[in-house]
Structure formats: C-alpha cells, structure tokens
Amino acid sequence: MQTRWHVLKDAATVAAEARRRLLAAADAAIRGRGAFHLVLAGGATPRLLYTSLVDARADWSRWHIWFGDERVLPAAHPERNSVMARMAWLDHVPIPPAQIHVIPTERGLHAAVEAYRRALAGMGEFDLVLLGLGEDGHTASLFPERDWGEGPAAADVLAIEDAPKPPPARVSLSAARLSRARGVWFLVTGAAKREAVARWRRGESIPAAAIRPATGVDVFLDAAAAGETFGP
Numbered sequence: 001m002q003t004r005w006h007v008l009k010d011a012a013t014v015a016a017e018a019r020r021r022l023l024a025a026a027d028a029a030i031r032g033r034g035a036f037h038l039v040l041a042g043g044a045t046p047r048l049l050y051t052s053l054v055d056a057r058a059d060w061s062r063w064h065i066w067f068g069d070e071r072v073l074p075a076a077h078p079e080r081n082s083v084m085a086r087m088a089w090l091d092h093v094p095i096p097p098a099q100i101h102v103i104p105t106e107r108g109l110h111a112a113v114e115a116y117r118r119a120l121a122g123m124g125e126f127d128l129v130l131l132g133l134g135e136d137g138h139t140a141s142l143f144p145e146r147d148w149g150e151g152p153a154a155a156d157v158l159a160i161e162d163a164p165k166p167p168p169a170r171v172s173l174s175a176a177r178l179s180r181a182r183g184v185w186f187l188v189t190g191a192a193k194r195e196a197v198a199r200w201r202r203g204e205s206i207p208a209a210a211i212r213p214a215t216g217v218d219v220f221l222d223a224a225a226a227g228e229t230f231g232p
C-alpha cells in the first residue's frame with residue numbers, strides 16, 4: 001500500500017490544500033454517484049479546514065457526514081468531536097440533518113456502538129475518510145497496544161474503554177472499516193506530532209499505519225510535523 005507524503009509550509013496551507021481537494025472530491029463523487037460520503041476526524045487539527053468550509057460553494061444536499069470516532073460524553077459537551085465539527089462547520093451549511101450521522105455516545109458506550117453499527121449497515125465504501133494523528137501514533141480512537149480491528153473479520157465499530165487520552169471511553173470505527181474508502185487523508189500539523197510522523201515513516205507499527213485502503217493514503221503535513229524546514 002502506498003503512503004503519499006505531502007509536506008506543506010504550515011497549518012494554514014494544509015487546511016487550504018485539503019479544502020481545495022475536498023471540494024473537488026465531493027464534486028466528482030456527486031457527478032459520478034450522486035452523493036458524497038465523508039468521514040470526519042475529531043481533535044483540534046481539522047478545525048481550520050472545517051471553519052474554512054463554511055463559505056464554500058457546494059451541493060450540500062448531496063453530502064453525507066459520518067464520524068471516525070467519538071468520545072463518550074454528554075451530547076453538547078465541547079470535547080465531543082461532533083460538537084467541534086458542528087460549531088466550526090456543520091451548523092453553518094445546509095446539509096440535511098438526517099445526513100449527519102453522529103455517533104450517539106450520550107446513550108452510553110455500548111448502546112452507541114450498536115446504534116452506529118446499525119447506521120452503517122448497508123453502507124459500502126466511503127468516498128473519503130479524514131483522519132488525524134495523535135502524539136502517540138493513534139488515529140480516530142485506535143490507540144497503541146490495543147485491538148485496532150484489522151482484518152476482514154473485524155467489526156465496523158469498536159467500544160474503547162481504556163483510551164490513554166481522556167476521556168477513556170470512546171467509540172471508534174475499526175481500522176478495517178476506515179480502510180473501506182476510495183480515499184483516506186491524514187491531516188497532521190505541529191511539532192508535537194514530529195516523533196509520531198518519524199515512527200510512521202520508519203515503518204513502525206503505529207495505529208495510523210493500520211489504515212490500508214486499496215488506493216493508499218495521503219498524508220498532508222506541515223513542515224513542523226515533518227521535521228523539515230520549508231522554503232528560503
């Protein structure tokens with residue numbers, strides 16, 4: 001599987017490049033298949049991209065939003081990945097509410113896992129999966145030294161009870177389900193991610209490396225995360 005590394009100047013440039021490509025991918029999916037199924041990353045990194053989409057011109061009525069992971073917290077909690085995405089972007093564009101598939105962790109861990117498994121039943125390949133990279137190499141809520149749900153028999157949705165990053169209870173799509181996609185993009189910015197990036201590039205077995213779609217993955221990272229100087 002190919003990993004394509006795109007080193008860009010800074011976090012703003014990563015967001016701008018991702019925005020440009022994302023809108024083009026959505027247009028192509030809608031032209032070709034009538035809909036665009038996008039999986040969102042949480043955490044802090046994608047917020048710049050999400051905010052930049054508020055004023056984009058797009059056929060929002062054909063967009064379907066999924067989440068790669070969610071933290072088990074009350075519905076309106078600011079640390080929820082879905083709350084971040086809503087505040088930054090989704091509340092400001094006319095995507096039909098029934099097409100925004102939030103992981104309902106306010107119902108509790110296991111009920112949320114079951115509900116999302118049902119929501120995903122019959123869903124084929126995602127058009128695009130956005131992911132982040134934690135300082136420890138985690139992606140979505142797949143953490144080191146845990147079961148990442150690899151292989152064809154893996155469940156689509158995993159209950160995580162002991163995440164080392166708070167909160168400990170989370171719901172995550174498995175590595176196998178995140179890999180069933182026409183495109184997977186990682187957005188990685190900031191010097192704090194440098195060590196995780198270096199480990200990934202050395203071929204170490206970190207969770208991010210377990211996402212292996214047939215088309216390969218694209219990693220958009222800034223110079224700080226790549227450990228490179230950029231330009232003159």
Ligand SMILES: O=C1O[C@H](COP(=O)(O)O)[C@@H](O)[C@H](O)[C@H]1O
Pocket residue numbers: 041042043044045046068069070071081131132133134135138139140141165
């Ligand atoms: O906890 C999480 O962390 C990762 C990375 O987040 P970041 O704040 O370092 O960008 C994120 O991709 C994941 O969705 C989130 O739940």
